[in-house]
Amino acid sequence: MKIALIQMRSGRTMSTNVDEACALIAQAAAQGATYVQTPEMTTLIERDRDRIATEVTEGAVDAATVRFATLARSLGIALHIGSMAVPLADGRFANRAHLFNSDGALITTYDKIHMFDVDLAGGESWRESAIYAPGERCAVADLGSVRLGLGVCYDLRFAKLFRAQARAGANLLTTPAAFTRQTGEAHWHVLLRARAIETGSYVAAAAQGGTHEDGRETYGHSLVIDPWGMIVAEKDDDEPGVLMADLDIAKVADARAKIPALTHDRDFTLETVSLSPSKAVA
Template identity: 65%
Template sequence: MTQGFIAGLVQMRSGRSVRENVEQASRLIREAAGRGASYVQTPEMTTLLTRSRDELAEAADPAATEEALARFRSLAGELGIWLHIGSMAVSLPGAERMANRAFVIGPDGTLRASYDKIHMFDVDLPNGESWRESRTYQPGESAALVDLPWGRLGLSICYDLRFATLFRALAERGADFLTVPAAFTRQTGEAHWHVLLRARAIETGTFVLAAAQGGTHEDGRQTYGHSLIVDPWGRIVAEAEGDNPCIVMARIDPAQVQEARKRIPVLEHGRRFALPESGAMKDPVQ
């Protein structure tokens, strides 16, 4: 494992124009690279954030997807950075639903990894908001990792954050850095964003990098912002102040991963165990 690197998180307020969103993302990516970032991450639904299925389908068309990806691939190659597009809507051949897909692009502009969001946000919130991602997106079936020059990167998207087993599995397969590009609602973000990201870092002894959408979007939804970088001891080392578009930067030292895991080797101490059948209980010891 080599020496550290600077990570840059792009906080956005994506709207209903793919062109404008790509321009906003590109400007902020350039800013992060200009400030020394070798790895830059954008949030979930970088290229479009809308409730309209028709608008999503248009953006997910293969030609539209390739055009946006071509822009980002060219930018990564020009800047010589690892560029992680948090997610885009992508059409699936022969399927009625789309994929919510992340892409990792290498500094030569080639696609190095992709990941389809596994867990769908299907909830009714106390404030009246109702979300049914499974109506639009087909859940992914595979976890994903990619090797960077500084260590291994594990991929997730937004609601995946609530499923600790995914993050432990990624860490057990060698992830040194876990990623959570997101569009957390304001209500759930205020309640759970910080504690969940810190918990995932502590449980796995990894850095957690989470670029977020923030603010009131054109479709009326409100997202929480507060993009975060958390170290393997659970400390917040960088955070966006609020929900405005911005850049969050921090130097990442991979040696901290091994240090944290030596201090508390939870990945080594995990054990499989049996569970009793529902309602069953063994006779008490006499």
């Protein structure tokens, strides 16, 4: 299976981002990709809530969705839009992935579950939950020989999500992302390799990269990891472009046969013990 990851530097104008994504998706299909993945927040990178509300209207989201569906059908590809902001009734937004099949049908969506609420070194701080509502359901979808597990960015740090997907038969785990430069430099490669190793799965992660119009910096380095934890393909920069990779799905069964960790889970109890002063050993 030939896949492509689209690396972007999305800005503050939704229509421009959609145009740029579509051009790169068409380029990937021309190179033979049958599955194409774009990064988190394909259609908008913006931290100001009022500006998000101005750009991300129901009409704009519907128009982008129709355009992506039409493109998937015209190119004959499975198209995975890593995520788009989608307005919700409570005034917040969903950080929502969309998966279209080669007929242009919307197979499933997935709302990012884990919110990026962190305080990093140098004063960098994020409160994703102030603008976005967390999802509550995991998603696994069939694409022929591939069963796809969907995640988004910060979800990558929560191994339980991907283990559940792998145990449900997922053989390609996905984490389209907009990792900050700071966290990407420290953790991006090791986290993606860990998720592949512990589940015996392929992992594919399309990334945002570079300095965006709203001032944030993202790491880039879109990656495909094989079930043994080896890097199959990497876009070794933060520039927009297309990363191609060939997947041998038979390697999933081989890795899981060698180390069948998905079948070795055991229930256990957790005990916490404190050493009180009266029981201290002299």
